[in-house]
Every structure is written in structure tokens, then in C-alpha cells.
Amino acid sequence: MATQIWHILTTQSGEIVQALGQHLAISLVALLIAAVIGIPLAIILTEHKRLAELMLQVTSVLQTIPSLALLGLLIPLVGIGTVPAVITLVLYALMPIFQNTYAGLTGIDPALKEAEIAFGLPRRKRLLRIEIPLAMPLIISGLRIALVMIIGTATLAALIGAGGLGTYILVGIQSNNNALLVIGAALSAILP
């Protein structure tokens, strides 16, 4: 089988790279969208505890929906291809990003919060100069967790015609070609 793998890698290198590229593209786009929604939302909701708790529950429920099911629900709405794939990935990425950003902002030493308020610093200054920098380690780890999750889940994108490394896994399964299977699976495991 090793020779088979080598053969495929050398003859189909162009397609493999393209699949890699698609995989990465979908992943990064989804991460970006999830970050643009999740981080500002967490910032706003630090002032609204009950809504924040609600949001935490909603995002964790989304986590429990199997990715295939989510894809299946979206296809009648938005068709197949990249769009439902990206939407699914965004919904999954929301929880780690929102949760970590919220935890980072609410976990700041209360003495520091008292100080910044007592000094008369306006909200924008407090956020940009003190709170977000202090929350940054947690925000970044949220993004990292989300990225790993997305890259893994993106293999399913292949199922609905969005391309990516999943195609190799699928084709490998369908045509009983273990070499293809191994290449697709290995690359998607290494990528994150």
C-alpha cells in the first residue's frame, strides 16, 4: 500500500494541494466569521449577565448537534456546497470563542475593575486599554480551540460538495481505495 500512496501523491499532487487549499479556505473563513460574531457579542454581554448565560446555553446546545444533522438541516435552506459548510462550521466555533472571551472578560480581578471605574475611565478606554488586553490569553485560546474544531469538522464539507480533504476520505471509502483514504485522513489530522 505504501507504493500506492506514493503513486497517488506524485500523480495527483495538484488535486491534493487544491483540496488542502479548499479545506484551509473554508476553515479560515468560518473562523473569521465566528470571531467577528462571537467576540463582540461576548464584549457586549459582559454588561448583561442573564443574556450572556442564555447565549452560553445556546452555543453549548449547538455543540451537541451532530455535524451531519446540522448540515442536513441547512441544505434545504441554502443548498449544497460551501455555504452550508461554512455556516455549520461557524455555529460550532461560536461556543469556544464566545465562552472563552466572556470568561476572559468576566474573570478580571475585581480590584482592577473597581480601580478603572473609580478613576473615571470611559467604557471604551477600559475595554481597549485594560480589559481586552487582560482577557487576550483566553480569547486566543478560544480561537485556537475553535480552529482545531473547525479543521476537523471541515472534512464533512466534502460530503456536500464543498471540496476539501474530506473528498479523499469519501472517495477512498466508496472506491475501497485505502491509499486515498489514508492520505485524506492523515492530512486532515496533521493540518490542525
Place this chain on the structure above:
Amino acid sequence: MIEFKQVTKAYDAGLALNDLTLTIPDNQVFVLVGPSGSGKTTTLKMINRLIEPTNGSILIDGQPIDQIDLQTLRLNTGYVLQNIALFPNLTIEDNITIQLEVLKWPKAKRQQRAYELLALVDLAPAQYAQRYPSELSGGEQQRIGIIRALANNPKVILMDEPFSALDPVIKTQLQDLVVKLQRQLHNTVIFVTHDMKEALRIGQTIAVMRAGHIQQVGTAEMIFNQPENEFVREFFDIERSADAETVQALLDSGLGQLVDSQPVQLQVTDSIAKLAQKLVDYPTGVFVQIAQQTWLLTMADLTTFIAKRGV
């Protein structure tokens, strides 16, 4: 001048402040002292409106503070916390000038001000300005905490038990620093502490509080010589060491036995601590002279005295 007029603060658990009326004059170190739960920190935090009264009003120079723009009020009030609370992600210089950033001072001016303030507390600007809080000792950090409060040259500076968490040597140094700075800058420092010794050391006017009420307001001498009530007297007694009590006090409370003239080992002005030491050497008793009389004081007398009066 800061005035509290019949200020009450009610929580579910009870009244933190109970009909408090107080005037804090300008240009001095004004100390609020009392045990935990006395309301002293609540009183302090009402001045920059971190806590709002349930009833009553607070005025600064005749103007009710709820009519002043909140941000302006706070930008012009210094605040020093017990936990120090320097922002860990900012340099010392940026920590000091954070309020000035809000006031849109240009970078050069801010740096100049930071350097001025560092020099004021004997910290070499070139050495300290670019460091981070975690690199400094507790005492140094609180020095920065103090000058951070002074950045915008406020008329009023609030200090909430700023030295409670520091060791005694540093505490004394910083107490002296606060007094020195107040004399130099002619502002009003309102200082909260539970430590009577600290209050006596630095306070020009001292307000003793208990359970949301003011017990007494006055200078250290006034309070010491004319304590208003038992609570004030006791609060001081707790701080008074055995050295302050003399042998005279034992005789005054009716202890001791009159004896014929003997060589004496102690004077009535000697301290109780000294009496105790002598009784170790002479367990059968010690002779004291007062006004041509000689008295015998025994270990039993000392024990009775301590049991009645406390040490």
C-alpha cells in the same frame, strides 16, 4: 470642604451608614477610623460615588455631588486601593498617567508628568517608568498607586486602607510619605484605616466610627484626653501597650498592702511590665513607695489587676 448631611445607606442585611452627618475640612489628612463594619469604607466610597446613599446628600464645596458629571468627578478625585490594583498589562508610566490619557494629554506631557511624580516619591524615573507592576515590590507598587492618584492633581484623594497589606517598616515609610505629600501639595487626603496607631500617626483630624455612626471627631490629643464614650476609650485601650499603665494604677484600684518602711524596688511611675519583671525576681512581693508610705504588691495583686482591666 466635603459635607455629609444625614446620609444613610441601607442594605438588605442592615444599615451600613445611619444618619451620618460629617464635615471634612480642606487641606489636611482626615482619617476615618473604626473596626470592620463601622461604615468607614462606605463613607469614603460615597465621595466618588462608587456607593450611592439611600438617603441624605453629599456636597463638595456646597455642590451636591449627584449634580456633578460622574466622569468629571472621578477624574478629579484620587483613589488608592488596599489591593494596590496597578494594571498589570501597562508600564509604570502608563499606569500613572492613565487618567491623563483620557484627558487627551499628549504623550510628551504625560511622560513628563510621570517623571515628576516618580521623583516626588524618590523613585528614579529612568529606572521605573518602563517596568511592569509585577517587577516591583509591594511597597514600591503602592508608591505608584499613590502617585497614580495624584496624576491629575486632584483636590481630594481617597485612600482605602492603603497600607493594611504591607509590612510594618514599609507602612511607616508610606505613612510619612502621605503626610509629606499632603503638606507639599495642599490637597485633602481622606484616609480610611482600622489601625488606631496609624490614625494617630498621620491624622490631623480623626473621625472614630462604629456601626454606621460617628463616635467622635477631633484631633489625636482631643480624642486621647477627652474620649467621648466607652467605645472610643476602649478602642484606644486596645492599642495602648502595657508600658502605658503604671504601678500607680494598681494602687489606685485598691490593691496592695500598706507596710512599714522598707527599701523599695520600684517607683509608682514604673510600668506594669517592670512590676511583672520584678515579681519574677521577688516572688513574695515587691515594695513601692508613694508619699512617705511603703506598699507591698504581690503576684496576686498583679493578676487581679490584669483580670479586671485587661492588658
